[in-house]
Amino acid sequence: MKYLSIILTFCVLLSCEEENNTPSIPINDNFDPTMATKLKMGSFVGVSGHSVSGMAATYDDNGAKVLLLEPLNSQNGPDLKVYLSKDLNAGSYINLGSLKSTTGKQTYSIPGNPNLDEYPYVLIWCQQFSVGFGRAEMQ
Amino acid sequence: MKKVVLIGILIGFFVEGYTQVQEVNVTSALGNTQGSFSILFQRDWQLWKKKKFAVGVGGRFTSYFGANQYYITAPAKLTSGSTGPLVIFKENIVANIDTFLIKSPQVNSLNLLINLSYKFNEKFTVGFNIDAIGFSFGGNKSGNYINGIVGSRESASPTIFNILLISDNDRGSLNSELYGKYYWNEKWGIKLAAQFLFTEYTTENEVQQSPELNDRFRNKSLLLAAGITYKIN
Numbered sequence: 027m028k029y030l031s032i033i034l035t036f037c038v039l040l041s042c043e044e045e046n047n048t049p050s051i052p053i054n055d056n057f058d059p060t061m062a063t064k065l066k067m068g069s070f071v072g073v074s075g076h077s078v079s080g081m082a083a084t085y086d087d088n089g090a091k092v093l094l095l096e097p098l099n100s101q102n103g104p105d106l107k108v109y110l111s112k113d114l115n116a117g118s119y120i121n122l123g124s125l126k127s128t129t130g131k132q133t134y135s136i137p138g139n140p141n142l143d144e145y146p147y148v149l150i151w152c153q154q155f156s157v158g159f160g161r162a163e164m165q
Numbered sequence: 166m167k168k169v170v171l172i173g174i175l176i177g178f179f180v181e182g183y184t185q186v187q188e189v190n191v192t193s194a195l196g197n198t199q200g201s202f203s204i205l206f207q208r209d210w211q212l213w214k215k216k217k218f219a220v221g222v223g224g225r226f227t228s229y230f231g232a233n234q235y236y237i238t239a240p241a242k243l244t245s246g247s248t249g250p251l252v253i254f255k256e257n258i259v260a261n262i263d264t265f266l267i268k269s270p271q272v273n274s275l276n277l278l279i280n281l282s283y284k285f286n287e288k289f290t291v292g293f294n295i296d297a298i299g300f301s302f303g304g305n306k307s308g309n310y311i312n313g314i315v316g317s318r319e320s321a322s323p324t325i326f327n328i329l330l331i332s333d334n335d336r337g338s339l340n341s342e343l344y345g346k347y348y349w350n351e352k353w354g355i356k357l358a359a360q361f362l363f364t365e366y367t368t369e370n371e372v373q374q375s376p377e378l379n380d381r382f383r384n385k386s387l388l389l390a391a392g393i394t395y396k397i398n
Binding site: 109115116117118119120121122137138153154155156 | 233266268309311314315316317318
């Protein structure tokens with residue numbers, strides 16, 4: 027029984043191999059920050075041994091809130107999402123969508139007009155494996 | 166139809182006699198990033214003259230483990246909009262279904278089971294067994310509760326009470342197998358099975374708010390299983 031459990035666990039671990047499925051072609055979303063009002067900004071640092079760099083900024087664009095990541099450089103990973111989070115561990119968050127690319131200028135709409143003071147962190151988060159890749163503290 | 170089956174079984178018992186067979190089997194199952202281990206004891210009554218058809222009862226311990234598994238809203242009232250016997254034919258109401266993502270689920274269950282089998286000859290048997298009632302236990306897990314674009318980290322434990330009803334009316338963690346057995350001698354055999362396993366977690370708080378409060382989330386897994394079986398008598 028002990029050996030069976032070990033074999034089963036080994037097989038499960040083997041099948042957990044991660045796939046880096048986030049696009050890596052640089053993108054350049056059409057957004058002019060000079061035409062919008064900057065609300066908060068922060069710079070990315072990698073977490074959990076991952077490398078992420080670049081700036082994050084939130085804007086009020088004619089009443090719509092937008093997150094701009096520029097220039098983002100993120101290590102690739104599976105199922106990477108962009109979260110606006112109340113804490114560093116995605117304890118309560120708004121999912122802004124899948125990371126469009128590991129590099130380049132990219133924008134994300136912030137739905138529901140949330141109070142950004144309640145969401146002081148932007149996280150690059152691997153949802154499938156519940157692992158943080160990068161964080162930016164917004165001030 | 167149920168009456169015909171019941172009458173057939175009763176005739177098998179009381180008119181044509183039966184033979185009792187007791188069996189133990191150990192089974193492991195694997196799927197994509199998940200698996201299970203189970204030990205089963207069953208007592209079968211082989212019915213009618215030829216003793217080919219058998220009904221049985223028994224007990225089964227199942228230990229399920231996985232990695233990064235998605236659990237979805239469990240109650241039939243939410244998934245199907247009703248709780249009647251016809252829920253098995255109803256499509257899921259996607260808008261009512263939230264998700265609870267658990268990084269390393271592990272659920273142990275001990276259930277009474279029902280077994281039906283047909284013996285082709287002394288070497289080959291096919292059958293179906295399903296857990297009916299019992300209880301589950303396991304550690305408290307932290308998971309990602311996902312409701313559309315918003316999410317939060319929540320704690321959950323395996324749903325304690327298990328009972329087989331119909332489809333999403335089921336509660337708790339229940340194992341079932343469609344199997345074939347090959348006996349290489351009078352006592353020992355191997356079993357191959359398609360294992361359909363429900364596991365269920367109950368969150369500490371009723372995290373799902375709409376369309377009504379809910380704290381139960383279920384994972385359904387179809388696994389390929391193999392095991393060894395031993396006839397006690």
